[in-house]
Amino acid sequence: MSIRIYNTLTGKVEEFVPIDPPKVSIYTCGVTVYDDSHVGHGRSLIVFDVLRRFLEHMGYRVRFVRNFTDVDDKIINRALQECMDFMTIANRYIASYYRDMEKIRVKPADVEPRVTEHIKEIIEVIQGLIQKGYAYESGGDVYFSVSAFPEYGKLSKRNIEELEAGARVEPSEKKRNPLDFALWKSAKAGEPAWDSPWGPGRPGWHTECVAMIFKHLGETIDIHGGGLDLVFPHHENEIAQAEALTGKPFARYWVHNGLVTVGGQKMSKSLGNYITLKEVYSKYHPDILRLLVLFTHYRSPLDFSWEKMEETKRAYERLIDALEGLELLKKLPTYEERGTHPLFEKVKEAEEEFFRALSDDFNTPQALAVVYGLVSELNKVRNKAFSEGRISLQELQAYEFAVNSLIKNLRGVFGLLEDYKPECEVERVVQRELEAGQVLDEGLLNLLVEVRNLVRKEKLYHISDLIRDKLKELGIVLEDTPAGTKWKRQ
Template identity: 80%
Template sequence: MGLKIYNTLSGKLEEFVPINPPEVKIYTCGVTVYDDSHVGHGRSLIVFDVFRRYLMHLGYKVKFVRNFTDVDDKIINRAKSECTDFMTIANRYIASYYRDMEAIGVKPADVEPRVTEHIKEIIELISKLIEKGYAYESGGDVYFSVSAFPEYGKLSKRNPEELEAGARVEPSEKKRNPLDFALWKSAKAGEPAWDSPWGPGRPGWHTECVAMIFKHLGETIDIHAGGLDLVFPHHENEIAQAEACTGKPFARYWMHNGLVTVGGQKMSKSLGNYITLREVYSKYHPDVLRLLVLFTHYRSPLDFSWEKMEETKKAYERLRDAVLDLELLKNFPTVEASGAPHPLFEKVKEAEEKFFEELSEDFNTPASLAQIFNLVSELNKIKKSAFERKAITTQELSAYQYAVDSILKHVKGIFGILEDIKPECQKVQKVETEQEKPFVDERLISLLVDVRDRARKIKQYELADYIREELKKLNVILEDTPAGTKWKVQR
């Protein structure tokens, strides 16, 4: 089954053919570390975390690089406002970033370079561009000459002449052309600076990623990814520098995820309408956010709201309960059944086939998730029937087990969801959040449930009710069923 992805560069859906299979080199633009990460960052991180997992599932050997911009105007301004140095700010929010990524299940990249560790490579890149006639020094600054690169605008499909008509030049800038962009910025008083052939200064934003890609992945990579808001000018400027320097294609495929909006407006720190990842996972299981992201096609806009989080939470609980209730059904009286295998076996095979078909058609996660939730509906039918009969057939139980194994294999391995459920015993490892800290272990809960069951048997209902209510205060919800009492933590 071939994988097709939408290539922003061509504007078409294309068959994915790596440069050197089975190796796949991917670079994703990371965060500028001057504040906590928000849901807009989280969407891109989750999308390409899952895409990377899928490539690995298909047998590719993925080298995945995601950077940190750890010197920037915003970082410097934050440091000034706190009367500290820029590296203190950068280190603080890199630590915050790692905390958030671990919480939402995003795997670390294979290489996570920092701009300040690549000043040498950035200076070498700029020097080559000057030597080749694509860049020029002006009063300690260095600019890329857009007019020297005829293909400028090919990624964003923008005409340089139209762009130039609308461009503005600040009085402090020394450009020859309004579209020219900074590769090196001369030092200002009180700001971090490094020595260079053009005097002390620091890199321009658009140059940093190119230098890091060249060092860690080479001159041509398979996939360059990032948010839609980076297409212009950031990624357009990356292409111009890289291809001017090498004369080779920079990236074979460009993938861009849609923006996260709030009430139709882009979520951003400058607008003040952002919600941090920490706030989200302090209120919801991190899997709920992953589901919310994956329920929308990666190229479409995603309008975030707490109402949508509540809706997604219900879907998540249906999925989780369908998996965990396998253990409950194993305790039901079983009835031997003869005849053909349960039809769910065939439905699982069909769902698996469609699951991969959808993922391979421009990474259509909502359509592939629909196959998973179709299986959840089938499991709920078996569960409902078993509760009505207070028994389950051996065919039903084996089919339920087969479907659960399939669901866990795919949602855990590819989507990174339900990773706290162990397939061998279906027991849950509790996920700690800001609001919910571990309060008791599972053995203690099981003991209290057993004491309550004994109290009910000898008609000490007051004690039984007391245990139920006290556990509820600790977010442990009890449910009495024909097969005994089951419990779960209410998120």
């Protein structure tokens, strides 16, 4: 099955053909570590985590690099505000980032380079650009000369005349042209600095990724990714530097995810309308955030709200309910019937449609539509079995086949259900007590009654009924009265 993906550079959906299959090299721009990561960061991280998982599932050997910007104006300003060293700030938020990634199930990159560990490589890139006439030194700063690179603007589809008319530029008396961008910034009093051929200073933002890609992935990579807001100027400036230096294409495919908005405005720290990942996963299971992201095509905007999180939570519970139905069906009486149950074939067709959707520009909403179509089929089987009070062995086997398929693909490709267990914790506790033949003490009985009341409020009646039935087997009868649930020993 061929894979097709939208390339920002060409503006087309193209067949994905790696440079050296089955190897695939991917670089995505990481976070600037001066604060906690928010949902906008989380979306990009989840999108490229799932893209990576999908390619690996399809048999590719992915080398994935994602950087940290650990020296930057924002980090320096935060350090000044808190009266501490900039590296203390950077280390604090790198540690916070790793905690967030563990919570939302984003796999670590194969290499996670930091700017401060690549000063030598950055200086070498700048020196090469000066030697080739694409950059110049001015008063301790070094700038890239945009006019020296005729293809500037090819990624963002802008021309130099439009940019000169008022696009995002950094004015400076040291520049030859207002569009020229900084590769090296001379040191200011109290700021971190490194020695260089142009005097003490630090890298400009746009050079760090070029140097790190060259070192860890080579001069041309398969996929360069990031948020749509990075197309200009950051990725445009990366292309200019890299291709001016090597004369080779910098990346074969440029892949950008749409922005996260709040009420139609881009979520950002500068606007103060951001919601941190910590706030989200303190209220919801991390799978719900991943589902929210995957229900929207990666190139489309995603407007975040707590109402949408609630909607996604209900969709997630439908999925879990279907999976847990297997354990309940196993408790029903079984009988034999002729032939193979049609659900087997529907599962195979669903798997094909699932991967066909992902192969067509990473269409996760369509893939999830396939998943929930299969969930509906499972619910039909379960409802029929419960109404009849029995299930055929063929139906049970087909149901189990479907559940295993869903868990395998959702866990392996989407990073969902990583902590899912076939039986809930309450069931395991009760089952252990039953098998051990132990007498339940009053404290544990009261706890089980309280848990049952909680799951009934959540309308998880199959769990509350299970607790009641298991306790009855242990000689404990529950009575639901207007004054609450009471228990008594038989």
